Amino acid sequence: MVNPVLDSEGKSLSPLASAISHEQKLRKQLDRLALIFMARSIQNNLDDSAKTFVVSDITFVESYRRLVDRFLSVLVDENYLQLVGGRYLFVKDIPMDTEIDQIAQFCLTIFPSNVKELQVVKRCGLSMPQVLRGEIPFVSVLFEDGDISAVEVFYRNSTISRLYNKSVASLMRDIVEDGAKILEVGAGSGGTTEFILPEISAIQCDYTFTDISKAFLIRAKRKFKEYQLDYGIFDINTQTTEASIKQNKYDVLVCCNVLHVANNISTTLRYLKDFMNPGAKLVLLEMVKPDRWVDIVFGPTDGWWGFEDFMERKNYPLMADSQWLDVLEKCGYVDSQCQSPLAHHDVHNLSIISAHTPTY
Numbered sequence: 069m070v071n072p073v074l075d076s077e078g079k080s081l082s083p084l085a086s087a088i089s090h091e092q093k094l095r096k097q098l099d100r101l102a103l104i105f106m107a108r109s110i111q112n113n114l115d116d117s118a119k120t121f122v123v124s125d126i127t128f129v130e131s132y133r134r135l136v137d138r139f140l141s142v143l144v145d146e147n148y149l150q151l152v153g154g155r156y157l158f159v160k161d162i163p164m165d166t167e168i169d170q171i172a173q174f175c176l177t178i179f180p181s182n183v184k185e186l187q188v189v190k191r192c193g194l195s196m197p198q199v200l201r202g203e204i205p206f207v208s209v210l211f212e213d214g215d216i217s218a219v220e221v222f223y224r225n226s227t228i229s230r231l232y233n234k235s236v237a238s239l240m241r242d243i244v245e246d247g248a249k250i251l252e253v254g255a256g257s258g259g260t261t262e263f264i265l266p267e268i269s270a271i272q273c274d275y276t277f278t279d280i281s282k283a284f285l286i287r288a289k290r291k292f293k294e295y296q297l298d299y300g301i302f303d304i305n306t307q308t309t310e311a312s313i314k315q316n317k318y319d320v321l322v323c324c325n326v327l328h329v330a331n332n333i334s335t336t337l338r339y340l341k342d343f344m345n346p347g348a349k350l351v352l353l354e355m356v357k358p359d360r361w362v363d364i365v366f367g368p369t370d371g372w373w374g375f376e377d378f379m380e381r382k383n384y385p386l387m388a389d390s391q392w393l394d395v396l397e398k399c400g401y402v403d404s405q406c407q408s409p410l411a412h413h414d415v416h417n418l419s420i421i422s423a424h425t426p427t428y
């Protein structure tokens with residue numbers, strides 16, 4: 069079972085609860101900034117004289133169409149924009165750059181240890197108008213100076229991510245048996261792997277670390293050099309992988325913060341079954357609710373808006389718990405469930421989703 073926030077001995081409740089509430093407050097500020105960046109990105113990419121506008125009046129490269137639509141819908145929800153007779157109208161003043169500086173300064177004072185998160189959101193947000201116009205490649209903004217560790221602050225270092233990564237690791241310890249073969253998909257920076265490996269170190273098992281990107285594999289080989297892991301390319305969309313992986317069947321598949329990039333989630337979930345033994349476990353960690361700062365930091369990345377399964381996902385790449393349970397069942401997985409160490413907390417925007425293949 070996943071550890072609850074309040075552990076049975078009540079240990080470390082206060083520090084954990086207060087760390088979570090601290091992070092919640094930070095994320096609210098990041099969301100405030102994100103909203104301003106969305107408004108600026110639209111306004112900066114419109115003709116100055118435009119009083120009202122339609123989407124085609126905004127300058128952006130076509131590949132960002134769905135991101136622009138998302139910004140517009142958030143701005144309508146937040147009463148920055150009104151949609152009248154098919155035309156948008158700005159009805160609220162867009163905060164000046166000084167307000168961005170004020171929020172950033174406030175964050176630095178209240179959350180001095182979260183300077184990196186703030187820097188990434190600010191960097192991505194400020195560049196968004198040029199990114200949308202196709203003048204700067206977003207990867208060069210997100211991974212400034214080629215530093216791919218920049219985004220780790222969000223899905224690895226934060227209190228909430230650590231809590232979820234630890235929970236995934238505990239779940240893995242509970243389900244991995246001696247002799248098991250484990251396949252991690254989209255393992256990336258190894259943010260979750262580094263929690264899993266120590267938890268299962270006493271269990272005799274094979275662990276294969278995969279990602280779409282060779283750069284992550286090279287990095288992981290250095291990072292996990294004290295463990296004996298296998299490595300390989302695995303792409304959930306093009307269905308390309310190493311022959312050595314293809315020949316194998318696994319007992320546990322673990323995919324953390326990756327399956328939402330599937331072009332078609334049903335196709336991917338069925339494809340993953342090809343790699344699973346009867347009764348094999350599937351463990352997923354996924355964001356299950358949209359966050360505005362996420363739209364700024366991950367929204368322009370390749371794959372975020374690549375979904376084409378409009379039966380499952382209408383206008384956003386993330387799925388709620390109930391959607392995950394439905395699609396898993398539809399794809400032939402059994403006993404699927406969603407768990408969260410923060411289930412009763414309103415910051416619950418991640419879920420640990422587990423299921424297994426039938427035993428016959």
Ligand SMILES: C[S@@+](CC[C@H](N)C(=O)[O-])C[C@H]1O[C@@H](n2cnc3c(N)ncnc32)[C@H](O)[C@@H]1O
Pocket residue numbers: 223224253254255256257258259260261279280281284302303304305306323324325326329371
């Ligand atoms: C948000 S990151 C999370 C990675 C990882 N769980 C971690 O802790 O670093 C998403 C990962 O999915 C990988 N990815 C993107 N598209 C993919 C695809 N089509 N197939 C497999 N992995 C993919 C990326 O390279 C990246 O490492």
